[in-house]
Each structure stands twice: as C-alpha cells, then as structure tokens.
Amino acid sequence: MRTQGIKPRIREILSKELPEELVKLLPKRWVRIGDVLLLPLRPELEPYKHRIAEVYAEVLGVKTVLRKGHIHGETRKPDYELLYGSDTVTVHVENGIKYKLDVAKIMFSPANVKERVRMAKVAKPDELVVDMFAGIGHLSLPIAVYGKAKVIAIEKDPYTFKFLVENIHLNKVEDRMSAYNMDNRDFPGENIADRILMGYVVRTHEFIPKALSIAKDGAIIHYHNTVPEKLMPREPFETFKRITKEYGYDVEKLNELKIKRYAPGVWHVVLDLRVFKS
Numbered sequence: 569m570r571t572q573g574i575k576p577r578i579r580e581i582l583s584k585e586l587p588e589e590l591v592k593l594l595p596k597r598w599v600r601i602g603d604v605l606l607l608p609l610r611p612e613l614e615p616y617k618h619r620i621a622e623v624y625a626e627v628l629g630v631k632t633v634l635r636k637g638h639i640h641g642e643t644r645k646p647d648y649e650l651l652y653g654s655d656t657v658t659v660h661v662e663n664g665i666k667y668k669l670d671v672a673k674i675m676f677s678p679a680n681v682k683e684r685v686r687m688a689k690v691a692k693p694d695e696l697v698v699d700m701f702a703g704i705g706h707l708s709l710p711i712a713v714y715g716k717a718k719v720i721a722i723e724k725d726p727y728t729f730k731f732l733v734e735n736i737h738l739n740k741v742e743d744r745m746s747a748y749n750m751d752n753r754d755f756p757g758e759n760i761a762d763r764i765l766m767g768y769v770v771r772t773h774e775f776i777p778k779a780l781s782i783a784k785d786g787a788i789i790h791y792h793n794t795v796p797e798k799l800m801p802r803e804p805f806e807t808f809k810r811i812t813k814e815y816g817y818d819v820e821k822l823n824e825l826k827i828k829r830y831a832p833g834v835w836h837v838v839l840d841l842r843v844f845k846s
C-alpha cells in the first residue's frame with residue numbers, strides 16, 4: 569500500500585516540464601488505496617500540482633489523486649485536496665478482504681495494517697464479537713471472514729455505515745455479521761460479547777463502562793487508545809484498570825502492542841485485556 573522510490577517514467581516526463589530543483593522535490597512515497605492515490609506534495613510544487621498528479625495517475629494507473637491532509641474529529645474524517653480525477657470511492661483489497669470506501673471521507677490507515685491482519689487470527693467460530701467503532705469494518709471484517717465468528721458491528725456515522733453494509737455483502741459474511749447504525753452507547757445488548765473491539769483513539773476510555781456492560785464475564789477487549797510516550801508503559805492500562813474497578817470488574821493484561829506514532833511523543837497502542845466481574 570505504501571510505495572517508495574519514484575518511477576523513472578514519472579521523472580522522465582516531469583523533468584521536461586518542471587525546473588530541475590523542483591524535480592528533486594517530487595514525492596518518493598505515496599499511499600495507494602484501491603485505485604486512489606494519496607500523494608504528499610511539498611508547497612514548492614503548488615503551481616504544478618495538477619500536472620504532477622496527472623502524471624502520477626497515468627504512470628501508476630489510478631483514477632484519482634488526493635493530496636494528503638490530516639484526520640480529525642469524532643468520526644475521524646480525513647482532510648484531502650482533490651488534485652486529479654473525481655471519483656474517490658474505491659475497493660481496496662488487503663489480506664484477501666474487500667474494503668469499499670470513499671477515501672476522501674473515511675480514514676483507512678496504512679499504519680494499521682498489522683492490526684487488521686492480526687484480527688484475522690484472534691477469534692474462533694463460536695464467539696460473539698462486538699465492534700463498538702466499526703468504521704467500514706476495518707477490524708471486524710477480518711474476524712468475520714477468517715475467524716468465522718459472529719460479529720455485531722456498530723457505526724454511528726451514516727455515510728460510513730453505508731460502506732460497512734456494502735462490505736458485509738462484498739465479503740459474503742451476511743450470515744454472521746450484522747451492522748447497527750447508532751451511537752454504541754445506545755446499543756441495547758448486555759452481557760453478550762466474548763470479544764469487544766474498541767478501535768478508537770483519544771477518548772476511548774470514555775466508552776469503557778459501555779464495553780463492560782456489553783462484555784460477558786471473562787471477555788477479551790482489544791482496547792485502543794493514544795498515550796503520551798512519557799506515561800508508557802503504565803498508561804493506558806492504569807486508567808482502564810481504575811475505571812473497571814469503579815464498575816466492579818477486574819482486568820488482566822494479556823498483551824500490549826504499539827500500532828503507530830500518532831503525534832510527536834504520542835503513540836497509538838492496543839491492549840488485549842480480559843475482564844472479570846469481581
């Protein structure tokens with residue numbers, strides 16, 4: 569998905585059209601999601617941005633090029649500038665799973681690939697898994713497709729939800745995966761889940777009480793959050809433990825993994841936690 573090294577053909581075409589010092593600044597890295605390219609472009613290349621995007625699109629064989637921006641807000645929407653083409657909806661295939669999404673409006677982080685692949689191996693067919701922040705099924709499609717577990721996927725944003733539903737059909741897991749378009753705090757299920765996915769950042773701790781009410785005794789929670797490096801490895805486990813205690817639960821840490829650097833001095837991590845009613 570990430571590529572390094574500029575193609576000779578791109579350099580050949582653009583070196584005839586751009587000043588030499590700008591050719592050196594052409595992006596050597598980009599992210600390709602389905603047939604949409606996310607291209608980081610230096611401000612010096614601004615006057616040539618549409619032509620550069622056109623050449624990258626032609627040589628790399630994509631239909632649309634977006635200039636990379638930031639991901640923000642409660643629903644984690646990316647912020648992109650359209651440089652070439654118009655259609656930003658695509659199907660990205662990763663680990664044999666089809667993810668349909670609108671790349672301009674829905675985040676799909678290349679840095680989370682290891683976690684998406686890991687999820688394919690964690691669950692068993694007799695489990696009920698609840699994904700509290702499903703997105704387009706980023707983490708729960710691998711569980712339904714490879715783990716063959718029953719999955720309840722909850723997604724609040726109606727536009728993202730539309731793709732979640734399409735992805736369930738595209739991956740032919742309608743028999744075991746169902747989707748709910750609601751705020752997970754309004755989800756009525758209690759004491760039902762063998763496994764819970766909390767694939768969210770920054771404010772994930774606010775949702776711990778709801779996760780505990782959905783969890784069965786002994787359930788596993790894959791708890792994501794962002795944490796300042798200087799508080800690691802004490803956090804985010806201490807906060808999780810404090811909240812679970814307040815609600816009458818014990819917790820055992822099974823595993824902790826760094827997913828990616830989220831901001832300078834801040835990591836996105838995931839903890840595998842087993843929760844017990846005390």
Ligand SMILES: C[S@@+](CC[C@H](N)C(=O)[O-])C[C@H]1O[C@@H](n2cnc3c(N)ncnc32)[C@H](O)[C@@H]1O
Nearest residue numbers: 643644701702703706722723724725751752767
């Ligand atoms: C950052 S995306 C992550 C998707 C996936 N879990 C992953 O880790 O790759 C988080 C998703 O959670 C959704 N979301 C945020 N708050 C929610 C809530 N209270 N209930 C349900 N979905 C929510 C957002 O709309 C977004 O699609």
